[in-house]
Amino acid sequence: MEVKGIFVILCLCVVLDCTFAKKGRAKSQNIEDTYGALVDDDVQNDEYGDYEDSEDGQGPPDETNDTLRPVEEETVEFLTQAQVVIAKIGDVVRLPCDVSNPDVVIVWQKDGSLIFQGHIAVSRSTNLMEFPNNTLEVNVTSSNDFGNYACILITSNEDDKRPQLLHKIVPLTPPQIMAIIPSNNRTEYQLGETLNLTCKATGYPKPDISWHLGNERLDIHGETLTIPDLKVENGGIYRCLADNKVTKPSHHHIEIHVEHAPIVKTEKYIVTSDKGEEAELTCTVDAYPAAHIVWKRNGENLVTNSQYAVKLVRRELLHESILTIRNLNDDSFGTYTCLAKNSKGKQEKKVSLVRTPAVREFVKPERDNKDVVLTWRVESKTPISMHEIQYRKKGEAKWSTAKPEVSNHVNNIYLVTYTLKDLEAGNYETRMRSKNNHGWSEFSDIMPFEGVLAKHGSSHKPHHKKHHKEKEQKEKHLASTPEAIPAQHQEIKHNEAPVGASQHGGCGSTTSSATVSCIALLFLFFIRQ
Ligand SMILES: *[C@@H]1O[C@H](CO)[C@@H](O)[C@H](O)[C@H]1NC(C)=O
Ligand SMILES: *[C@@H]1O[C@H](CO)[C@@H](O)[C@H](O)[C@H]1NC(C)=O
Ligand SMILES: *[C@@H]1O[C@H](CO)[C@@H](O)[C@H](O)[C@H]1NC(C)=O
Ligand SMILES: *[C@@H]1O[C@H](CO)[C@@H](O)[C@H](O)[C@H]1NC(C)=O
Numbered sequence: 001m002e003v004k005g006i007f008v009i010l011c012l013c014v015v016l017d018c019t020f021a022k023k024g025r026a027k028s029q030n031i032e033d034t035y036g037a038l039v040d041d042d043v044q045n046d047e048y049g050d051y052e053d054s055e056d057g058q059g060p061p062d063e064t065n066d067t068l069r070p071v072e073e074e075t076v077e078f079l080t081q082a083q084v085v086i087a088k089i090g091d092v093v094r095l096p097c098d099v100s101n102p103d104v105v106i107v108w109q110k111d112g113s114l115i116f117q118g119h120i121a122v123s124r125s126t127n128l129m130e131f132p133n134n135t136l137e138v139n140v141t142s143s144n145d146f147g148n149y150a151c152i153l154i155t156s157n158e159d160d161k162r163p164q165l166l167h168k169i170v171p172l173t174p175p176q177i178m179a180i181i182p183s184n185n186r187t188e189y190q191l192g193e194t195l196n197l198t199c200k201a202t203g204y205p206k207p208d209i210s211w212h213l214g215n216e217r218l219d220i221h222g223e224t225l226t227i228p229d230l231k232v233e234n235g236g237i238y239r240c241l242a243d244n245k246v247t248k249p250s251h252h253h254i255e256i257h258v259e260h261a262p263i264v265k266t267e268k269y270i271v272t273s274d275k276g277e278e279a280e281l282t283c284t285v286d287a288y289p290a291a292h293i294v295w296k297r298n299g300e301n302l303v304t305n306s307q308y309a310v311k312l313v314r315r316e317l318l319h320e321s322i323l324t325i326r327n328l329n330d331d332s333f334g335t336y337t338c339l340a341k342n343s344k345g346k347q348e349k350k351v352s353l354v355r356t357p358a359v360r361e362f363v364k365p366e367r368d369n370k371d372v373v374l375t376w377r378v379e380s381k382t383p384i385s386m387h388e389i390q391y392r393k394k395g396e397a398k399w400s401t402a403k404p405e406v407s408n409h410v411n412n413i414y415l416v417t418y419t420l421k422d423l424e425a426g427n428y429e430t431r432m433r434s435k436n437n438h439g440w441s442e443f444s445d446i447m448p449f450e451g452v453l454a455k456h457g458s459s460h461k462p463h464h465k466k467h468h469k470e471k472e473q474k475e476k477h478l479a480s481t482p483e484a485i486p487a488q489h490q491e492i493k494h495n496e497a498p499v500g501a502s503q504h505g506g507c508g509s510t511t512s513s514a515t516v517s518c519i520a521l522l523f524l525f526f527i528r529q
């Protein structure tokens, strides 16, 4: 029954849609027909058709015929607006020149030279034609045909004071960005200053200018971009894009630096290895001017020698410092510090080198009906003997503990999964640790996750409103949760979520929630029936 109903609705929608679309088409067709008919009428009712016959070549208008005499200026005006017509070679352009008094004589000039006088062709051009209603037709056959076309009224005024209507035929030209110019010629700024960039572009039609910072599209249109009160995150590569739909958009970029003290991040603040092995510690530094980066152990700077290798890698606008420690011995385990310093200040981050396991990441939970599958990745050089996953409803004090089975590892990475059965909806959190022959790891950071998303149409849900709210929250959460979250470093996790990414996620979830709401409404509708 319900399925049938949906089909009926869908069909109705399709039919309605088609009807509207058809109506739209039919309407525009009619307009064309009407327009065509009007044009034909004009031609048929043409009362000036034999001007050319009555004229004697290039001479001045016949003095005996009143209609060809100069008219007083006050009695006549243009009914047509000046136009800029964008054309390419091969186009045929019509330049109208309607005047309030059809008896007035007009001449057409191209860039100052006479081409038509009182409907008589003066130039030899075969690609120009004038209609009895004064409209000039230009068959654009070469670049010589671009330019200014003036329709001039022959009034009793002095020659140079005669009213004229100036049309332009301009070539379609692809957009081209000449430069991005900072208002004060600087690419280096202090925090709190104002950034002012102008993107100079040519092209016809005038290109539309949009801006990007890195890969993120900015909500700014027009040739000037102004950002007051500069923050660290306003530094980067600004791209301006000029598009006039003629060819591919043109783009240009400029790198803008905002001076700031170093911001140091570590993706792994616990690194696990074992005696005799090697370990790699990494920190990423965002700084301008470029920071001096050192690794320290017990207050001493580490330099490249038989035991250590320090390497600096540039990653786009960031610098990554990699400390490799070879042939680990008992003394090698402990805390290392990555310190970055520039003229604006300094910052450091600590990294622990351990032999116990290191929890690497929490994978986005999977949902299967009312079950939620939690998945973690754990690294250990020596075999893991036990995992422990803890979880609780948000706000509760007591953890529930599970001991998932230890499965095989690939390249020292263990995949740990645990299925929570019949979990009711709500906000939960989880953490985990693992044990190898050197002991238990630290607990991971606490990661949030959501209870079960009720299936559509499960009719035993008593509170539709509440249910809907939960669903919305869930979608928000899903949209902003990356596939896998580093389980070690809350700080990184928050700082590194790019603003742009979360905005995009938000948009997506709005659309999908609208769709879901529609489907849900349909269901409610049919359940009630
Ligand atoms: C002036 O020209 C118009 C249009 O050709 C014509 O209808 C009219 O008879 C002419 N008048 C005179 C006085 O020749
Ligand atoms: C002028 O006449 C031409 C040819 O009859 C017609 O196509 C055009 O639409 C007319 N233009 C105006 C502005 O009346
Ligand atoms: C325009 O000029 C070209 C070249 O002379 C010719 O082939 C074409 O037929 C013309 N088109 C019109 C609409 O007059
Ligand atoms: C901006 O920089 C350009 C190129 O370095 C230079 O030619 C121009 O004079 C500078 N303008 C100002 C206002 O400093």
Ligand SMILES: *[C@@H]1O[C@H](CO)[C@@H](O)[C@H](O)[C@H]1NC(C)=O
Residues within 6 Å of the ligand: 183, 194, 196, 198, 224, 226
């Ligand atoms: C930024 O540029 C605009 C347009 O060029 C200008 O009006 C404005 O004064 C500039 N602002 C600053 C702070 O330079």
